[in-house]
Amino acid sequence: xxxxxxxxxxxxxxxxxxxxxxxxxxxxxxxxxxxxxxxxxxxxxxxxxxxxxxxxxxxxxxxxxxxxxxxxxxxxxxxxxxxxxxxxxxxxxxxxxxxxxxxxxxxxxxxxxxxxxxxxxxxxxxxxxxxxxxxxxxxxxxxxxxxxxxxxxxxxxxxxxxxxxxxxxxxxxxxxxxxxxxxxxxxxxxxxxxxxxxxxxxxxxxxxxxxxxxxxxxxxxxxxxxxxxxxxxxxxx
Amino acid sequence: xxxxxxxxxxxxxxxxxxxxxxxxxxxxxxxxxxxxxxxxxxxxxxxxxxxxxxxxxxxxxxxxxxxxxxxxxxxxxxxxxxxxxxxxxxxxxxxxxxxxxxxxxxxxxxxxxxxxxxxxxxxxxxxxxxxxxxxxxxxxxxxxxxxxxxxxxxxxxxxxxxxxxxxxxxxxxxxxxxxxxxxxxxxxxxxxxxxxxxxxxxxxxxxxxxxxxxxxxxxxxxxxxxxxxxxxxxxxxxxxxxxxxxxxxxxxxxxxxxxxxxxxxxxxxxxxxxxxxxxxxxxxxxxxxxxxxxxxxxxxxxxxxxxxxxxxxxxxxxxxxxxxxxxxxxxxxxxxxxxxxxxxxxxxxxxxxxxxxxxxxxxxxxxxxxxxxxxxxxxxxxxxxxxxxxxxxxxxxxxxxxxxxxxxxxxxxxxxxxxxxxxxxxxxxxxxxxxxxxxxxxxxxxxxxxxxxxxxxxxxxxxxxxxxxxxxxxxxxxxxxxxxxxxxxxxxxxxxxxxxxxxxxxxxxxxxxxxxxx
Numbered sequence: 001x002x003x004x005x006x007x008x009x010x011x012x013x014x015x016x017x018x019x020x021x022x023x024x025x026x027x028x029x030x031x032x033x034x035x036x037x038x039x040x041x042x043x044x045x046x047x048x049x050x051x052x053x054x055x056x057x058x059x060x061x062x063x064x065x066x067x068x069x070x071x072x073x074x075x076x077x078x079x080x081x082x083x084x085x086x087x088x089x090x091x092x093x094x095x096x097x098x099x100x101x102x103x104x105x106x107x108x109x110x111x112x113x114x115x116x117x118x119x120x121x122x123x124x125x126x127x128x129x130x131x132x133x134x135x136x137x138x139x140x141x142x143x144x145x146x147x148x149x150x151x152x153x154x155x156x157x158x159x160x161x162x163x164x165x166x167x168x169x170x171x172x173x174x175x176x177x178x179x180x181x182x183x184x185x186x187x188x189x190x191x192x193x194x195x196x197x198x199x200x201x202x203x204x205x206x207x208x209x210x211x212x213x214x215x216x217x218x219x220x221x222x223x224x225x226x227x228x229x230x231x232x233x234x235x236x237x
Numbered sequence: 238x239x240x241x242x243x244x245x246x247x248x249x250x251x252x253x254x255x256x257x258x259x260x261x262x263x264x265x266x267x268x269x270x271x272x273x274x275x276x277x278x279x280x281x282x283x284x285x286x287x288x289x290x291x292x293x294x295x296x297x298x299x300x301x302x303x304x305x306x307x308x309x310x311x312x313x314x315x316x317x318x319x320x321x322x323x324x325x326x327x328x329x330x331x332x333x334x335x336x337x338x339x340x341x342x343x344x345x346x347x348x349x350x351x352x353x354x355x356x357x358x359x360x361x362x363x364x365x366x367x368x369x370x371x372x373x374x375x376x377x378x379x380x381x382x383x384x385x386x387x388x389x390x391x392x393x394x395x396x397x398x399x400x401x402x403x404x405x406x407x408x409x410x411x412x413x414x415x416x417x418x419x420x421x422x423x424x425x426x427x428x429x430x431x432x433x434x435x436x437x438x439x440x441x442x443x444x445x446x447x448x449x450x451x452x453x454x455x456x457x458x459x460x461x462x463x464x465x466x467x468x469x470x471x472x473x474x475x476x477x478x479x480x481x482x483x484x485x486x487x488x489x490x491x492x493x494x495x496x497x498x499x500x501x502x503x504x505x506x507x508x509x510x511x512x513x514x515x516x517x518x519x520x521x522x523x524x525x526x527x528x529x530x531x532x533x534x535x536x537x538x539x540x541x542x543x544x545x546x547x548x549x550x551x552x553x554x555x556x557x558x559x560x561x562x563x564x565x566x567x568x569x570x571x572x573x574x575x576x577x578x579x580x581x582x583x584x585x586x587x588x589x590x591x592x593x594x595x596x597x598x599x600x601x602x603x604x605x606x607x608x609x610x611x612x613x614x615x616x617x618x619x620x621x622x623x624x625x626x627x628x629x630x631x632x633x634x635x636x637x638x639x640x641x642x643x644x645x646x647x648x649x650x651x652x653x654x655x656x657x658x659x660x661x662x663x664x665x666x667x668x669x670x671x672x673x674x675x676x677x678x679x680x681x682x683x684x685x686x687x688x689x690x691x692x693x694x695x696x697x698x699x700x701x702x703x704x705x706x707x708x709x710x711x712x713x714x715x716x717x718x719x720x721x722x723x724x725x726x727x728x729x730x731x732x733x734x735x736x737x738x739x740x741x742x743x744x745x746x747x748x749x750x751x752x753x754x755x
Contacts (some may be wrong), residue, residue, distance in 0.1 A: 042494065043640075049548075050611060051610045051611055052751055067718055070613075071613045071615065075613045077613045081607060085603075085605055085607070086606035086608070087608070089523065089529055089532040091506070093511050097514065097515075097521070098521050098522070099608075100515065101515060101516050101518050102612045102613060103612070104515075104518065104612065106515060107513050107515045110513050124511075125509070127511055129504075129505055130510070133505070135475055237450065
């Protein structure tokens with residue numbers, strides 16, 4: 001579904017953010033990507049979704065390179081950033097319609113999906129208001145709804161639980177499980193190790209741009225907690 | 238006061254940091270030199286004008302008229318600064334941080350205001366202050382006059398800052414009662430600018446038509462105070478100027494302090510039904526662009542006046558006899574038949590190409606750029622949506638004006654009044670976008686930074702002027718008596734068409750790569 005092959009990224013200021021990263025995310029995988037601040041998580045995510053260009057390595061979505069056919073790849077995925085800056089001068093529904101128009105989602109389908117998720121996140125009554133009046137959590141919820149509007153195959157989430165209230169965080173977790181149970185794949189970064197441990201079947205740990213562990217959750221953690229394993233690996237690797 | 242100055246220093250550091258933190262390449266250095274060059278040129282031009290005016294009036298034996306002219310300029314500048322500051326209501330990103338620190342609200346507001354004041358003061362120092370130096374040197378008026386001029390230069394921005402704050406607060410109060418509050422705010426600011434233009438004309442008309450200087454000064458006190466203080470050091474005049482400047486400044490600071498940190502009331506929709514209408518991606522992007530354009534007052538102000546002036550030009554031409562234009566051209570030794578049409582086309586093209594929304598359109602995406610980059614939007618559609626906004630603003634006046642000019646200058650010539658300005662505008666729209674891709678300014682706190690201070694905006698403006706004027710200069714210099722104006726119009730059409738094709742190719746080829754690199 002999603003394959004990262006020997007991906008490296010060096011910024012213009014000379015900083016090597018990621019070095020020779022290899023990852024494979026299969027259908028139905030709920031894949032957590034963890035690491036310290038500045039380890040290279042967001043760089044990797046931004047390269048997958050096409051925000052950041054890169055010279056070395058390749059990223060394939062359904063076997064197609066994001067460099068060669070970015071439009072096809074972007075149609076398969078949905079991305080939710082950690083701090084979504086949305087168009088403040090649009091109303092919530094105008095923003096959702098813009099994203100649905102970009103994905104060419106028919107009217108009936110978008111109405112069904114938006115209604116479902118807006119109800120789930122208790123955002124329906126706010127959708128006719130301007131985004132400028134939304135709180136951080138509401139913007140996050142709106143970004144999640146916009147990500148689901150075209151029924152993507154892969155979800156790429158950067159710190160998806162930041163700013164969400166407990167009920168919304170629970171709904172997002174349920175949505176993620178349901179999404180993967182229906183054959184979708186999720187690749188997300190998080191600092192909340194308990195959530196990653198409970199939710200995910202696969203995990204990758206990155207330190208200073210290099211992968212230091214990757215595999216099934218049980219194989220990585222064994223009898224220890226993910227927190228212990230993470231601290232052990234990042235301090236001694 | 239120590240904390241206030243520390244905050245001002247902090248804003249200065251942030252301002253300087255925004256220039257030097259990210260870009261250290263040669264292109265950036267060229268950009269900085271370009272901006273500094275423009276600044277130096279402005280100071281040079283204003284100083285030169287001041288020298289010419291002062292020498293002229295000194296020779297006529299009425300040197301005080303030079304001071305009268307300077308005072309008039311000072312009044313116009315403070316009104317202009319007021320209007321510009323009103324169009325840029327203060328946006329803060331550090332409000333919560335500062336409120337959580339042990340600093341008084343008054344100190345915070347004062348620091349923010351002084352930082353703005355600093356820019357206005359420096360502008361006046363370059364524009365107005367040289368005229369006082371010139372006056373003192375030419376008329377041997379002594380150093381005291383220069384110091385008094387400096388004091389006036391320092392006091393006036395306080396008034397413009399204060400008045401702008403009061404106007405902006407009033408506009409915000411009115412606008413937030415409406416659903417599309419940002420559109421209402423833009424409209425109110427356009428009204429304010431219209432008012433400024435009318436007031437400037439009225440003031441100018443009044444001052445020019447009244448030959449009795451004393452009568453004028455007695456009628457229009459602010460000018461009298463400025464003049465009598467700078468010329469004679471009349472303390473009562475200074476008192477009045479200080480009272481008005483500092484008084485309004487204190488009031489504005491107090492009012493800002495009362496609202497600082499308070500939640501801004503925003504309109505809440507009572508509509509419950511949701512509209513799920515589907516549109517083509519390009520159309521949807523275009524609608525987003527149009528909404529954004531009209532919701533940013535400074536963006537509108539900086540770009541729409543060319544369109545308004547284009548209509549104004551048609552109105553003026555409607556009332557001017559064709560023979561008058563022919564006579565003007567004859568006085569320049571241009572007597573060829575139809576050359577007046579080329580003259581009108583030149584004026585029209587120069588005016589319409591000042592409308593360039595695209596030269597800051599990419600920069601204005603700012604933090605939202607991820608939306609366009611992470612979604613399956615064709616880069617071509619992004620470009621077209623931005624070009625279409627520009628063309629909407631120019632095509633409407635072009636289509637309105639063409640029949641009017643056709644009636645006056647021959648219906649058979651309508652095609653040239655439509656196609657030539659349209660193509661000229663299209664070239665600038667495309668190239669403006671390309672320049673913005675070359676010189677993007679994606680990190681900003683206020684829209685003023687990319688719209689007014691962006692390098693791409695300045696490059697587009699200068700390039701646009703040069704590229705439009707070139708064929709007309711060549712025509713009037715070498716071809717006017719050799720070829721029929723119709724042939725020139727056809728050549729012009731070809732010239733712009735080639736530029737459209739070339740620049741569009743450049744945009745899709747290099748511009749696309751630049752966009753992907755952002």
